[in-house]
Amino acid sequence: MEGKKHTVTLAGFLITIIGSILFSTKAIIVKVAFANTSMDALTLLMLRMTFSLPFYLGAIWFARQEGLKPLTTRQWMGVIGLGLFGYYLSSLFDFTGLQYVTAGLERLILFLYPTFAVLINSIVFKQPVVRTQQIALLLTYTGIGIAYLGELRIDVSNPNFIWGSFLIFLCSITYSIYIVGSGRMIPTVGVTRFTAYAMLSSTAGVFAHFIFGGGSLQLLQEAGTHVWYGILLAVLATVLPTFMLSNGMKRIGSNNVAIISAIGPVSTIIQAHFILGEKIFPAQIAGTVLVIIGVILIGWKRN
Numbered sequence: 001m002e003g004k005k006h007t008v009t010l011a012g013f014l015i016t017i018i019g020s021i022l023f024s025t026k027a028i029i030v031k032v033a034f035a036n037t038s039m040d041a042l043t044l045l046m047l048r049m050t051f052s053l054p055f056y057l058g059a060i061w062f063a064r065q066e067g068l069k070p071l072t073t074r075q076w077m078g079v080i081g082l083g084l085f086g087y088y089l090s091s092l093f094d095f096t097g098l099q100y101v102t103a104g105l106e107r108l109i110l111f112l113y114p115t116f117a118v119l120i121n122s123i124v125f126k127q128p129v130v131r132t133q134q135i136a137l138l139l140t141y142t143g144i145g146i147a148y149l150g151e152l153r154i155d156v157s158n159p160n161f162i163w164g165s166f167l168i169f170l171c172s173i174t175y176s177i178y179i180v181g182s183g184r185m186i187p188t189v190g191v192t193r194f195t196a197y198a199m200l201s202s203t204a205g206v207f208a209h210f211i212f213g214g215g216s217l218q219l220l221q222e223a224g225t226h227v228w229y230g231i232l233l234a235v236l237a238t239v240l241p242t243f244m245l246s247n248g249m250k251r252i253g254s255n256n257v258a259i260i261s262a263i264g265p266v267s268t269i270i271q272a273h274f275i276l277g278e279k280i281f282p283a284q285i286a287g288t289v290l291v292i293i294g295v296i297l298i299g300w301k302r303n
Contacts (some may be wrong), residue, residue, distance in 0.1 A: 012251030016260045019244030024267040026237035027103035028275055030095060033229040035276075041095035047230025048091075048238060049203040055239040056203070063287050068190050071197075078185050079194060083201030086178020091202070092209070093171035095164050100164025108144060109168040111291055113260060114298045115140050116176035124180075126139050138296035143290025150283020176182035191246050199242070262292040283303035 021134050033044055071079070098106055115137050121127040152161065178198075186194050209215070248257045252289070272278040 012248055012256070013260065016248035016252065016257050017275055019241040019248060020261040020264045021267045022236055022241040022244070023261075024107060025271065026233065027098060027106050027268055028096045028271045029229060029237055031103050031276055033226065033233075034099060034265075037226050039183055039226065039229075040207075040216070041092065041099060042210055042213070043093055044108050044229065044233070045095050045206055045217065047056050047227070049206045051230045051234030052199065052238050053203055054082050055234075056196045056199045059243075060200070061081060061136070062197040063190060063193035065194060066190065066192075068193060071189065071193075075189055077183065078181065079197045080201040082178050082181040082185070083198035084205045086174055087182065087199060087202035088205030090178065091169045091170050091206070093167045093174065095170065097164040097167030100158060101168060102151065103272040103276060104265075104269040104278055104280075104284060105147065105165070106168050107241065107265045108147050108164060108173050108284075108288060108291060110175070111262075111265050111295060112140060112169075112172045113176040114295050115178060116173055117180050118298060120176060120180050132297055138294075139290045139297070140294030141285040143292075143294065145287070146283045146290065147287025150281055150287070176178040177275045191250070195218075195242060195246060198297050243271040252302040258298065259296050262295050266293065 030044060039047075061302060068200070070231065094110065101109075118129060118133050127163045148165065158164075179185070182194060226254050245261070252286075269278075269280060269284065269288065280285060
């Protein structure tokens with residue numbers, strides 16, 4: 001429960017921070033795959049979900065051993081809807097957008113999702129936005145603006161820069177809907193069962209899109225020689241961090257997880273600099289600091 005006080009144990013802290021850093025490797029792996037293969041976003045996403053599938057099937061088996069009540073029709077609709085909307089759509093927006101923007105900027109825009117969650121709870125569920133949250137929202141959007149304008153000047157030669165940024169922005173919105181919805185469903189459905197079924201529904205969405213939406217079998221055949229990208233995305237950047245952060249929430253609470261997860265954009269920017277050769281510039285540093293402060297405020301003061 002959100003109102004419960006959680007102590008930050010060493011185990012909970014380590015699990016959360018490692019999970020957050022692993023999540024931040026996703027953009028790096030995707031950018032490296034785009035640079036070294038001819039795979040498109042949909043094919044790469046197909047690989048990611050294919051190799052994730054066995055882990056989530058296993059999670060369902062474990063969840064069934066817990067003896068939980070069967071899901072109601074409404075719960076099934078909620079889990080499937082959130083999986084399709086929150087993970088299938090957000091991943092598609094994210095992978096497509098990463099073709100046009102840097103990994104550092106992607107992570108920074110994506111990290112707006114806690115602020116969107118606050119706005120959704122305010123507009124849809126009539127939860128008041130307290131003064132601390134208002135300050136946090138101002139800081140985060142100011143930070144994104146500073147970083148974005150700085151990168152826009154550097155990346156002015158990229159004609160798809162704004163389109164890619166918009167897709168990442170949509171990803172952040174859809175993922176925030178998943179976070180808000182999951183926060184309301186997990187207490188009744190169970191964290192393992194919810195995560196597994198939501199991810200399976202998103203996997204079905206990706207497969208259906210590939211089959212009926214113009215996926216390239218030729219690119220998929222080529223992907224056979226680049227199978228390690230799919231395995232890395234599935235295991236290192238999807239399955240492990242998903243369950244690590246869920247475990248972290250159990251141990252230290254979602255508020256503390258939100259605060260510790262602020263390491264994510266910093267981790268991505270550092271990895272992008274050393275692995276992809278992306279430049280670190282003053283506007284990016286200033287914007288990142290403001291966004292992280294804003295997210296920490298939201299995590300710290302959320303009721």
